Amino acid sequence: MDDFANNKQNDDLAKDQQYDRFVSLFARQERSIRSFVRSLLPTSNDADDVMQEVGLVCWKKFSSFEGDESPEEFVRWACVIARFEVLRHRRNFARDRLVLSEEVLSLLACDAEERLPVAERERQAVEKCLNKLPPRERRLLLSVHTPGDSIAKVAAEFGQEVRRLYTKVTALREVLKQCVSRQMAELET
Amino acid sequence: MSDPHTNQNLETLIQQYAYGAINAEQLDELEAVLKSDPDARRRFLSEMNLHSTLDDLALSLDSDDSTISSIDIANHSSLVQSRRTKRTNLLALLAVCLLVVASLVPFMKPQQEQRVALISGMSGSLQWTGDGGRVSRNVEVGDELSGGTIEGMTPESWFELTFEDGSTVSISGHSMLTYADNGQKVLHLKSGSFSANVAKQSPQKPMLIHTRSALFEVLGTRLNVDADLSSSTLTVTEGRVRATRRSDGESVEVPAQHRVIASIERELRPEKLPESVSQWGSQLYHGPTTTYGKWIAGSEDLPARLWAIPYTADKETGRDITLYTASVGVSTGETPPVVLPPQSKIRIRGRLDHPNHVFFGLTVRHRNGDFAGRFQTILPAESFTGKNEFEVILNLDDYSLDPSLEFLKEKLPKGPAELIVESVWCHTLFDQAGLAITSVELNP
Numbered sequence: 001m002d003d004f005a006n007n008k009q010n011d012d013l014a015k016d017q018q019y020d021r022f023v024s025l026f027a028r029q030e031r032s033i034r035s036f037v038r039s040l041l042p043t044s045n046d047a048d049d050v051m052q053e054v055g056l057v058c059w060k061k062f063s064s065f066e067g068d069e070s071p072e073e074f075v076r077w078a079c080v081i082a083r084f085e086v087l088r089h090r091r092n093f094a095r096d097r098l099v100l101s102e103e104v105l106s107l108l109a110c111d112a113e114e115r116l117p118v119a120e121r122e123r124q125a126v127e128k129c130l131n132k133l134p135p136r137e138r139r140l141l142l143s144v145h146t147p148g149d150s151i152a153k154v155a156a157e158f159g160q161e162v163r164r165l166y167t168k169v170t171a172l173r174e175v176l177k178q179c180v181s182r183q184m185a186e187l188e189t
Numbered sequence: 190m191s192d193p194h195t196n197q198n199l200e201t202l203i204q205q206y207a208y209g210a211i212n213a214e215q216l217d218e219l220e221a222v223l224k225s226d227p228d229a230r231r232r233f234l235s236e237m238n239l240h241s242t243l244d245d246l247a248l249s250l251d252s253d254d255s256t257i258s259s260i261d262i263a264n265h266s267s268l269v270q271s272r273r274t275k276r277t278n279l280l281a282l283l284a285v286c287l288l289v290v291a292s293l294v295p296f297m298k299p300q301q302e303q304r305v306a307l308i309s310g311m312s313g314s315l316q317w318t319g320d321g322g323r324v325s326r327n328v329e330v331g332d333e334l335s336g337g338t339i340e341g342m343t344p345e346s347w348f349e350l351t352f353e354d355g356s357t358v359s360i361s362g363h364s365m366l367t368y369a370d371n372g373q374k375v376l377h378l379k380s381g382s383f384s385a386n387v388a389k390q391s392p393q394k395p396m397l398i399h400t401r402s403a404l405f406e407v408l409g410t411r412l413n414v415d416a417d418l419s420s421s422t423l424t425v426t427e428g429r430v431r432a433t434r435r436s437d438g439e440s441v442e443v444p445a446q447h448r449v450i451a452s453i454e455r456e457l458r459p460e461k462l463p464e465s466v467s468q469w470g471s472q473l474y475h476g477p478t479t480t481y482g483k484w485i486a487g488s489e490d491l492p493a494r495l496w497a498i499p500y501t502a503d504k505e506t507g508r509d510i511t512l513y514t515a516s517v518g519v520s521t522g523e524t525p526p527v528v529l530p531p532q533s534k535i536r537i538r539g540r541l542d543h544p545n546h547v548f549f550g551l552t553v554r555h556r557n558g559d560f561a562g563r564f565q566t567i568l569p570a571e572s573f574t575g576k577n578e579f580e581v582i583l584n585l586d587d588y589s590l591d592p593s594l595e596f597l598k599e600k601l602p603k604g605p606a607e608l609i610v611e612s613v614w615c616h617t618l619f620d621q622a623g624l625a626i627t628s629v630e631l632n633p
Contacts, residue, residue: 038240038241042207101220108223111231122239122242
């Protein structure tokens with residue numbers, strides 16, 4: 001095998017390793033990055049669209065990622081990229097939708113980057129608190145976040161008033177938030 | 190944000206935003222609070238994080254969870270499964286995309302087309318067709334383009350192109366412009382209007398602007414061109430332009446602050462720019478001149494109408510939405526420019542088959558022809574309940590800058606007063622609400 005072939009083989013190997021490392025980091029941290037993106041955008045679909053772009057841009061720029069394997073550093077780096085993708089996405093849909101200004105989104109993005117660890121703890125707390133709810137109430141609370149489902153639909157199926165179920169969902173959210181606050185306070189002490 | 194009432198209000202605003210149900214007034218309120226209060230931002234992010242987490246958990250909801258037994262489980266679980274699959278396949282899709290992109294890169298590089306201009310400003314829906322017929326609606330500020338055709342797809346579209354020598358051209362509204370620069374700039378305005386600020390050109394190679402009825406040769410100037418099927422109006426703000434009428438080859442020099450109308454019905458003669466007026470009324474009964482929409486002639490019982498027509502932005506732009514738009518050109522062609530004093534009122538009459546949010550807007554330009562922005566106001570569906578016919582009277586103060594132009598807000602005027610009104614438009618979003626305009630009046 002000549003030098004050219006050897007070099008090419010080494011290059012391919014290095015690229016494969018870099019690719020494996022990227023996919024592994026991205027897969028592990030996708031939820032945190034998506035949560036950051038979702039915090040800045042009004043709908044889940046917007047977040048899904050931006051995440052596809054974020055994934056591609058992160059890969060294109062992965063060679064410039066100088067951090068170690070620490071998940072925190074990767075998330076922080078990816079969130080900087082995500083911030084710009086969110087702003088780009090916003091420019092596309094701002095013509096026709098009511099959205100926050102670039103200035104406010106930038107402020108929120110800065111704050112969100114600073115509170116990434118807190119956001120992760122909040123997510124864990126929400127999951128824990130949700131599991132404490134009776135299944136029926138959990139199902140009702142999640143209905144507003146489930147595509148194809150809605151409080152109106154649940155109300156129709158139950159033969160209950162929509163307004164009453166809305167009130168119940170609001171109350172359940174409050175219960176959940178109080179539980180999350182307690183969990184967070186416990187973690188901090 | 191310690192006041193409980195304010196806290197409650199903030200929470201309501203955040204919920205409205207998170208559910209995509211916020212209105213313009215609430216958004217302004219939320220924006221003001223978030224801009225000034227770090228604690229409000231913390232609460233906002235915490236709430237949105239809760240939403241995000243519940244979105245995730247909703248996806249992992251066990252479809253066998255039959256605690257609500259009467260729910261249509263099959264339908265419900267297929268939707269959940271569909272979205273879950275979408276999300277869980279994201280990485281797989283990403284991996285495939287990366288591999289495909291990597292393997293195709295050598296073949297995907299376009300032929301070395303000469304980049305002749307840069308997009309220096311844009312908003313609204315646009316379509317660019319490049320050499321070889323490539324069509325893209327995914328153009329952005331900063332993109333370098335080879336020669337091609339740029340088309341404003343709706344009355345709200347606007348686009349500015351900067352050539353290497355600093356010359357700029359911009360189109361506004363439903364217009365179509367083809368451009369090339371192979372040592373000499375050549376533009377073809379198929380329809381609509383455009384303005385240009387042209388740097389000094391070589392006398393041997395002036396910028397050529399073609400329309401169906403005229404050819405304009407430009408050495409360095411500011412100008413506007415309005416073109417339709419039978420005539421073209423050239424307005425020169427600075428410098429001189431040679432105008433040639435195609436039908437008979439006659440040509441004239443048009444100096445600054447003059448205009449010429451190239452049409453077979455009148456003499457080709459430069460005339461001083463007419464004084465602006467502050468009062469104007471649409472004349473839809475005459476026909477669909479400089480309008481956008483479906484025109485229906487009037488009858489004994491009904492006035493002529495201009496129905497809003499749909500335009501759907503495709504998924505390439507990330508905006509799979511439909512706008513139903515109608516627009517009436519105001520300061521176009523031969524008519525004197527209409528400039529509104531600050532106390533002006535805009536009266537729009539029309540009809541709406543179903544109550545819906547309606548966006549009412551004005552597109553304006555500076556006296557030198559430069560784009561000065563789009564200003565709009567949104568009236569809620571409640572304003573249109575009761576009967577199908579409507580009459581809306583708006584003050585200029587009611588209008589604010591279209592959010593999609595926010596990146597230009599430092600450069601654009603604060604409002605539409607004292608500017609030339611290019612067009613008046615209205616649209617509904619998503620729903621065919623049966624919107625039509627029957628008349629527009631601008632009164633000082």
